[in-house]
Amino acid sequence: MNLSLEGKTVLVTGGSRGIGRAIALMLADNGADVAITFRSSVDAADEVKKLIEEKGQRAKAIQADAVNFDSAQEVITEITEDWEKLDVLVNNAGITRDNLILRMSEEQWDQVIDTNLKSIFNYSKAVAKPMMRNRGGSIINISSVVGISGNAGQSNYAASKAGLIGFTKSYAKELASRNIRANVVAPGYITTEMTDELDEKVLESIKEETPLGRAGDADEVASTVLFLASDLSEYITGETIRVDGGMAM
Amino acid sequence: MSQDVEAKVKSIIVDKLGVDESEVTHEANFTNDLGADSLDTVELIMEFEKDFDISIPDEDAENIATVGNAVEYLQDKV
Numbered sequence: 001m002n003l004s005l006e007g008k009t010v011l012v013t014g015g016s017r018g019i020g021r022a023i024a025l026m027l028a029d030n031g032a033d034v035a036i037t038f039r040s041s042v043d044a045a046d047e048v049k050k051l052i053e054e055k056g057q058r059a060k061a062i063q064a065d066a067v068n069f070d071s072a073q074e075v076i077t078e079i080t081e082d083w084e085k086l087d088v089l090v091n092n093a094g095i096t097r098d099n100l101i102l103r104m105s106e107e108q109w110d111q112v113i114d115t116n117l118k119s120i121f122n123y124s125k126a127v128a129k130p131m132m133r134n135r136g137g138s139i140i141n142i143s144s145v146v147g148i149s150g151n152a153g154q155s156n157y158a159a160s161k162a163g164l165i166g167f168t169k170s171y172a173k174e175l176a177s178r179n180i181r182a183n184v185v186a187p188g189y190i191t192t193e194m195t196d197e198l199d200e201k202v203l204e205s206i207k208e209e210t211p212l213g214r215a216g217d218a219d220e221v222a223s224t225v226l227f228l229a230s231d232l233s234e235y236i237t238g239e240t241i242r243v244d245g246g247m248a249m
Numbered sequence: 250m251s252q253d254v255e256a257k258v259k260s261i262i263v264d265k266l267g268v269d270e271s272e273v274t275h276e277a278n279f280t281n282d283l284g285a286d287s288l289d290t291v292e293l294i295m296e297f298e299k300d301f302d303i304s305i306p307d308e309d310a311e312n313i314a315t316v317g318n319a320v321e322y323l324q325d326k327v
Contacts, residue, residue: 129295132288178288 003230005032009083013037014093016045018192022218023225028052035060066093066119076126085134088229091120092142098153109156116160136179140228143186145248172238181237183228188244190216211246254324275317
């Protein structure tokens, strides 16, 4: 047993930027062929594809809206036809539309639930049959500490991130007999484009609430995903691992 | 032709569920009589799809509960 993903194929949704990008590159560094999906950032996605190929791995960058059920099916079909199988799925695509509940619009609620939660159903369902045929697989769903602790101004985001934890545990129970594992990684405050939007005061208070006293790096999330993707974690399923500097303990 | 389909269906079931050929009667229910769990039945449908080179939509798959259901459905499709 080791950390190597040699011979494995991976899909990372929302893999062109932020945490998804770091995950895609780290899994490729460890020997996986990596496909990413992206919604709008064509240039960023092309760059990730190029970087993966430079590491000597096969790569794909597929434009797809994670909310669309049929599109998820098409993405999985394309990968399993071209690469014969899919060993690892990382459901990372996500957005925020922050607002206090008193001010939150129905649209802000729906957009976040659809993108962050329905997408998990879409892709996890689409990979179930190919992974059954392949006699195994590993699914890693990216949540957030906000899904564990809640956060004022992020009720929609927190609901989606808590929801996916329940989904993952159910999925893990349904498919465990077929050697398909499903786990959650819940990052805390990680510096990405998404957190760049937060104002200075909020950032300071986040650091104060973090026992390790600093923000995390996207690579620190990616390394946990790598562990769950690899055979080193083969007896772990239905688990949620926080990568949050101790924030939510 | 219809005999071929029946023989092929039965051999897939014997192989997939590890049951004896004598148990695979027309009326046998995959879950109640042949000991299949819910994922076994999904895999059985996947096997039919592969071996008969067709696609069976979920709403049709839900109605295939017995050996006879499968034989009739597949005779109709191929």
